[in-house]
Amino acid sequence: MQIVLQVPQEEGQLRDLVAAIEGVLAREGVPGPVAHDVQLVTEEVVCNALDYGRVEGRGQEISVGIGIRDGLITLEFRDDCIPHNPLQHPDPDLDADITERPIGGLGVHLIRQLAEDVSYRREEPHNILRVVLRTDPHGRTA
Amino acid sequence: MSLSVQIESANGGSQRVAIAGRLDTHTYQELDRQLAPVLETLNKSLVLDLAGLEYISSAGVRSIFKARKALAARGGKVLVVNPQPQIQKVFDVVKAVPMNEIFSSVAEADAYLDAMQRKVLEGDDNE
Numbered sequence: 341m342q343i344v345l346q347v348p349q350e351e352g353q354l355r356d357l358v359a360a361i362e363g364v365l366a367r368e369g370v371p372g373p374v375a376h377d378v379q380l381v382t383e384e385v386v387c388n389a390l391d392y393g394r395v396e397g398r399g400q401e402i403s404v405g406i407g408i409r410d411g412l413i414t415l416e417f418r419d420d421c422i423p424h425n426p427l428q429h430p431d432p433d434l435d436a437d438i439t440e441r442p443i444g445g446l447g448v449h450l451i452r453q454l455a456e457d458v459s460y461r462r463e464e465p466h467n468i469l470r471v472v473l474r475t476d477p478h479g480r481t482a
Numbered sequence: 483m484s485l486s487v488q489i490e491s492a493n494g495g496s497q498r499v500a501i502a503g504r505l506d507t508h509t510y511q512e513l514d515r516q517l518a519p520v521l522e523t524l525n526k527s528l529v530l531d532l533a534g535l536e537y538i539s540s541a542g543v544r545s546i547f548k549a550r551k552a553l554a555a556r557g558g559k560v561l562v563v564n565p566q567p568q569i570q571k572v573f574d575v576v577k578a579v580p581m582n583e584i585f586s587s588v589a590e591a592d593a594y595l596d597a598m599q600r601k602v603l604e605g606d607d608n609e
Contacts, residue, residue, distance in 0.1 A: 351507065351508070354507065354508070355508065373567075373568065376537070376568050379537070380537075380539055380572070383506060383507060383539045383541075384539060384540055387507050387539075387540075387541065432576075434576065434577040435577070438547070438550045438551055438554045439551060439554050439555065441547070441551075443544045443547045443548060443551075444544070446540035446543055446544065446576045447539075447540040449575070449576060450539075450540055450572065450575055450576060453575045454575070
């Protein structure tokens with residue numbers, strides 16, 4: 341099954357988007373812990389896109405395509421901000437002492453760790469981030 | 483679907499704060515706002531009781547980092563108690579709090595703090 345949801349680029353709309361995605365996942369019988377990860381990935385991706393859209397004063401809409409098949413959930417986030425590949429950010433230093441550790445950079449790290457696969461591409465005028473998760477929380481090969 | 487922050491009266495070696503609901507991009511500022519006066523004056527460790535916390539995102543983890551940084555500057559710690567599995571998972575992924583500073587009960591956290599305190603008093607702290 342495949343569904344596309346759209347929201348304006350406003351933080352307040354994130355709740356509506358997450359609620360809509362939760363509804364889709366519940367209908368499809370996706371287990372709670374996986375739905376939680378999808379929710380978290382969605383928040384991290386959308387907040388990241390909003391941050392960039394805001395900085396540049398660009399970006400009108402974010403759409404999310406959800407596909408569920410063969411034990412995989414594929415989320416495709418599409419925004420119309422300036423080109424921005426979140427996967428280019430270096431991984432945060434998780435082992436640094438708390439006094440020296442930067443407080444940012446965790447969102448992208450979370451996305452990478454929760455997902456089976458993440459990829460970015462630019463299709464003018466859109467940034468497209470594709471995140472794949474497993475529908476079975478225990479089926480993780482790893 | 484929101485956040486509740488309960489700041490208990492300080493007792494002994496720690497200040498306990500119970501956080502319930504969702505700690506995310508919509509609510510982290512509320513936690514920052516409520517913790518600010520506590521962090522400003524606290525001269526001991528903060529025990530965050532997360533039994534009622536259902537969801538945390540990186541925005542929420544950043545708030546916990548800010549608290550850890552503020553207290554670390556004064557030799558204090560942020561101990562975490564009772565995190566639900568999905569919260570523990572996020573903490574593990576981003577190493578939000580060292581493993582040995584996460585406890586399954588407030589009593590356990592208090593015992594840890596007492597032991598830490600004794601160590602300091604005995605001048606035994608070789609770290």
